[in-house]
Each structure stands twice: as structure tokens, then as C-alpha cells.
Amino acid sequence: MSFFAITRATLAKDIRLEWRSKDAINAMLFFGLLVVVIFSFAFDPTAEESRRIAGGLIWVAFLFAAVVALNQTWARELRNQVLDAYRVSPAAANPLFLAKALGNFIFVCVLEALMTPLFIAFYKLRALGPAWELAPIALLGTWALVINGTFFAAISLRTRSREIMLPLLLFPISIPALLGMVNATTAVLSGEESARFWIALLLAYDVVFTTVSLLLFELVLEAE
Amino acid sequence: MNSMHYLYAAYIATWLIHGSYLTILVRKYARVRREMERLRK
Amino acid sequence: MRRGFTLLALATALLLSFALYEALIAAPTEQTMGDVQRIFYYHVPSAWTAFVLFLINFVSSIVYLIRRNPKADILALVSAEVGVVFCTVVIVTGPIWARPVWGIWWAPGDIRLTTTLVLWLIYISYLILRRMSTGGRTPVIAAVVAIFGALDVPLVYFSIWFFRTQHPSPVIGGGGSLDPRMAHVLLINWAAFLCLAWLLSWVRYELEVAKRRVDEAQAMESLQESSR
Numbered sequence: 001m002s003f004f005a006i007t008r009a010t011l012a013k014d015i016r017l018e019w020r021s022k023d024a025i026n027a028m029l030f031f032g033l034l035v036v037v038i039f040s041f042a043f044d045p046t047a048e049e050s051r052r053i054a055g056g057l058i059w060v061a062f063l064f065a066a067v068v069a070l071n072q073t074w075a076r077e078l079r080n081q082v083l084d085a086y087r088v089s090p091a092a093a094n095p096l097f098l099a100k101a102l103g104n105f106i107f108v109c110v111l112e113a114l115m116t117p118l119f120i121a122f123y124k125l126r127a128l129g130p131a132w133e134l135a136p137i138a139l140l141g142t143w144a145l146v147i148n149g150t151f152f153a154a155i156s157l158r159t160r161s162r163e164i165m166l167p168l169l170l171f172p173i174s175i176p177a178l179l180g181m182v183n184a185t186t187a188v189l190s191g192e193e194s195a196r197f198w199i200a201l202l203l204a205y206d207v208v209f210t211t212v213s214l215l216l217f218e219l220v221l222e223a224e
Numbered sequence: 225m226n227s228m229h230y231l232y233a234a235y236i237a238t239w240l241i242h243g244s245y246l247t248i249l250v251r252k253y254a255r256v257r258r259e260m261e262r263l264r265k
Numbered sequence: 266m267r268r269g270f271t272l273l274a275l276a277t278a279l280l281l282s283f284a285l286y287e288a289l290i291a292a293p294t295e296q297t298m299g300d301v302q303r304i305f306y307y308h309v310p311s312a313w314t315a316f317v318l319f320l321i322n323f324v325s326s327i328v329y330l331i332r333r334n335p336k337a338d339i340l341a342l343v344s345a346e347v348g349v350v351f352c353t354v355v356i357v358t359g360p361i362w363a364r365p366v367w368g369i370w371w372a373p374g375d376i377r378l379t380t381t382l383v384l385w386l387i388y389i390s391y392l393i394l395r396r397m398s399t400g401g402r403t404p405v406i407a408a409v410v411a412i413f414g415a416l417d418v419p420l421v422y423f424s425i426w427f428f429r430t431q432h433p434s435p436v437i438g439g440g441g442s443l444d445p446r447m448a449h450v451l452l453i454n455w456a457a458f459l460c461l462a463w464l465l466s467w468v469r470y471e472l473e474v475a476k477r478r479v480d481e482a483q484a485m486e487s488l489q490e491s492s493r
Contacts, residue, residue, distance in 0.1 A: 148413075155394070155409065155410065158398055158402060158403075158406055159399060168393055169410065172390050173413055173417050175383050175417075175421060176420040176424040180424060204423075205420055208416055220406060220409060226365070227298075230301050230304070230364065230365050231301055234304040234358040237357045238307050238357075241354050241357065242461065242465075245465065246465065252472055253471070256472065256475045259479045260475065263486065
């Protein structure tokens with residue numbers, strides 16, 4: 001099978017599984033909802049201030065919710081030794097990784113699409129800058145979280161308490177990406193400055209880590 | 225004079241960190257040595 | 266080898282005491298900051314040493330992935346651990362200097378501070394991974410994570426660089442060239458701390474070698490007992 005055939009087959013399988021069980025998306029949604037509600041108790045969301053802190057709140061909520069989905073990525077494949085079967089099959093490692101990353105990307109994007117109206121309602125948000133820039137920011141930012149998250153989830157499979165290990169690995173490495181997402185979103189919401197630099201930074205981050213992940217994933221899959 | 229306190233605090237902190245790391249290493253080394261002796265018997 | 270170690274230990278002790286004398290007594294007092302500036306003779310060399318160690322970690326991780334030499338793996342572990350120790354010194358002495366000079370303990374937007382802090386976090390997570398990892402393939406996974414961490418550093422630097430240019434904050438002593446006598450003392454201190462790092466790494470290296478040998482022997486022992 002070709003590279004894209006494997007990617008498509010794995011991705012279709014994951015989406016069908018998720019569609020039937022809705023485990024990850026339900027958990028993520030409820031988790032995100034909790035974060036929104038708790039933040040709205042912790043801060044006074046009506047203040048003009050909320051425009052400046054909203055960028056941080058939104059992305060921290062998405063980050064925590066994404067970890068829920070990322071932790072499930074590979075755990076599902078461990079149950080019936082699917083991963084071992086994959087390893088002995090002649091298929092290359094990268095299409096599997098790409099399919100998993102794309103699957104997580106879709107799940108997190110769905111989550112974001114459903115959560116954003118909530119944020120707008122709870123924090124009375126209105127963009128003063130060019131609102132269309134939020135689309136590339138969201139896509140690039142989500143990919144940045146998901147590409148590293150999928151990779152580190154595969155790495156933390158080899159550790160003792162893998163649910164704890166994933167955020168410990170993912171958060172420090174994601175700091176520049178988070179800084180980019182938060183500042184770009186804040187720049188658009190407040191309209192005070194341009195978000196261009198931050199979008200470029202996110203793009204650079206995505207390119208660097210997508211390349212490295214694809215180069216090194218085979219080593220991680222074989223490591224057993 | 226007050227600035228001297230900060231100076232000494234920084235130098236002492238540096239040596240405390242290095243000293244405690246070295247102590248940890250020496251302790252671990254002693255433990256490994258003991259285990260080695262036990263295994264050799 | 267024993268002899269080399271003793272020699273290095275002696276040289277390090279001598280160099281460190283000489284460097285301490287130079288830093289506290291021989292170096293001229295800075296005019297605006299006063300004696301607090303002398304913290305720099307510990308702070309800056311420690312930072313440079315930590316960066317050198319992290320670079321060694323990066324290189325030996327790559328070497329391990331290519332050659333699969335266990336020595337490269339041990340070197341990666343050792344350099345990361347000693348690097349974190351030196352980085353801790355940097356992060357502790359920095360605020361002690363900043364408090365009397367800037368009036369604050371920590372400047373969140375400052376590029377060097379924040380980059381060092383993120384570096385420290387990345388390598389701590391690397392060490393935690395090494396500790397929590399199970400099975401025989403720890404070295405491969407650790408090397409992969411080390412490469413990710415090292416590639417992250419320039420991105421962290423750029424992101425904070427832009428962050429800072431937008432949010433001005435008190436920055437270190439407004440440029441200006443360093444007094445040649447001060448530069449001299451700084452270099453002596455760096456040499457001393459590099460020797461200390463070498464010494465610590467040597468001890469840690471020997472410890473790791475011995476530990477792996479003991480682990481192997483223990484595994485053999487339990488195998489023999491179970492087959493009896």
C-alpha cells in the first residue's frame with residue numbers, strides 16, 4: 001500500500017471508532033466546559049481586562065483538553081497488540097504517525113469550533129483587530145500542539161505512568177508555540193498590534209517539528 | 225553594606241548547590257560500591 | 266586514571282580558590298552597582314558552562330542515534346544532569362543579583378532569564394523521562410527527546426526576543442564594554458567552573474558505569490536463582 005493509502009485507512013478507522021464511541025470528544029468537551037466555567041468564577045469576565053487575558057485562557061483550556069485526546073491516541077492500539085502487529089507489518093511508520101496526528105488535529109479542531117462560542121458568550125469577546133487572522137492562528141496553533149503531542153504520547157507509552165509523562169514532556173517544549181498562539185490571539189482581540197510575527201513563528205515551529213517528528217518517529221515505534 | 229549580604233548569599237547558594245550535588249553523587253557511589261561487594265561474594 | 270582524577274580534583278580546587286580571590290578582592294568594584302556586581306563572576310560562567318553541557322548533550326544524543334554506542338548515551342545523561350545543576354545555580358543567583366539592582370526578583374519579559382528558565386524546564390523533563398522510562402530502549406527515546414529539546418531553544422529565544430521588544434523591561438546593565446580587568450576575572454572564573462563541571466561529570470560518569478554493571482549483575486543473579 002502506498003503512503004497515502006495507509007494514512008487514509010488508519011485515519012478513517014480512527015474517525016469511525018471515535019464516531020461510534022465518542023469517548024475522547026465527550027471527555028474533551030466536558031473538560032473544556034469545566035475550564036471555562038471555573039475560569040469565569042476565578043476572574044471577573046465582564047471587565048475590559050478580559051480582552052487581554054482571553055487569549056491565554058482560551059489556549060490553556062484547549063491545551064489541557066487536547067491532552068485528554070492525546071493520551072488516548074496510542075493507548076487504544078495497545079489493547080489488542082495492534083501496535084505490535086503494525087510493527088511487524090511491512091508498512092512504514094510515518095503514515096501511521098501522520099494519520100494519528102491528523103486524527104487528533106480533527107478532534108481538537110472540532111473541540112475548538114464547539115468551545116469558541118462559549119468563550120465568546122462567557123467573556124463578551126469581540127475582536128478589534130482583523131478577525132480573519134484568527135483562523136490561521138487556530139489552525140497553526142492546533143497543529144503545533146497536536147504534532148508534538150502525538151509524538152510525545154508515543155514516547156510516553158514506554159514509561160511507567162504515561163498519563164503523567166505526556167504533559168511533562170509536552171508543556172516545556174510547547175512554550176514557544178503557546179507564546180505564539182496566546183500573543184497572536186491577544187493581538188487580534190485587542191487590535192493594538194499586528195499578529196504577523198507570531199503567525200510566522202507558529203509556522204516556523206510547525207515546519208521544524210513536523211519535519212523532525214517524521215524523521216524520528218520510526219525510531220520511537222521500533223524502540224521496544 | 226546591604227549589598228554585601230546579597231553578594232554573600234549568591235556565593236553561598238552556589239556552593240550549597242554544588243556541594244549538595246556532590247554529596248548526593250558520593251552517597252550513591254558508596255551504595256553502588258556496597259552492592260558490588262555483595263554481588264562479588 | 267585514578268591519578269588523572271586526583272590531578273583534576275587538585276587543579277579544580279586550586280583554580281576555584283584563585284578565582285574566588287580574584288572575584289572578591291582583585292576585581293575592581295563596579296561604580297554604579299557596587300559590590301553586588303561581583304555575583305556576575307559566578308552567574309555568567311555558570312550559564313556558559315550550562316550551555317556547553319547542553320550542547321554536549323545534544324551532540325552525544327545524535328552520536329548515539331547514529332553509532333548506538335552506550336558511552337555516548339551515558340555522556341548525554343551525565344551532561345544533561347550536570348547542566349541542570351549549573352543551570353540551577355544561574356537561576357538562583359540571577360534573582361539575588363536582580364533584587365538590589367533592578368528592585369525586583371524576576372523580570373518575566375527578559376530574554377536571557379526566560380530562555381534559561383525554559384531550558385532548565387526542558388532538561389528537567391528530559392531527566393524525568395529517563396527516570397520513568399522502562400525497558401531497554403530508554404537511550405533511543407531519551408536521545409530523540411534531547412534533539413527535540415535542543416531544536417526548541419532557538420524558537421524559545423526568538424519568541425521571547427519579540428515578546429520583549431514589545432514589552433520593555435529592565436535589561437541587564439545597558440550594554441557598554443566590559444572593563445578588561447573584569448573580563449580577565451570572568452574568564453578565570455569560567456575556567457574554574459568548567460573544571461568543576463568536568464570533575465562532577467567524571468564522578469557522575471563513573472557512577473553510571475558502576476550502576477549499570479551492578480544492574481546487570483543483579484539481573485544475572487535473579488536469573489540464576491530462578492533457574493535453580
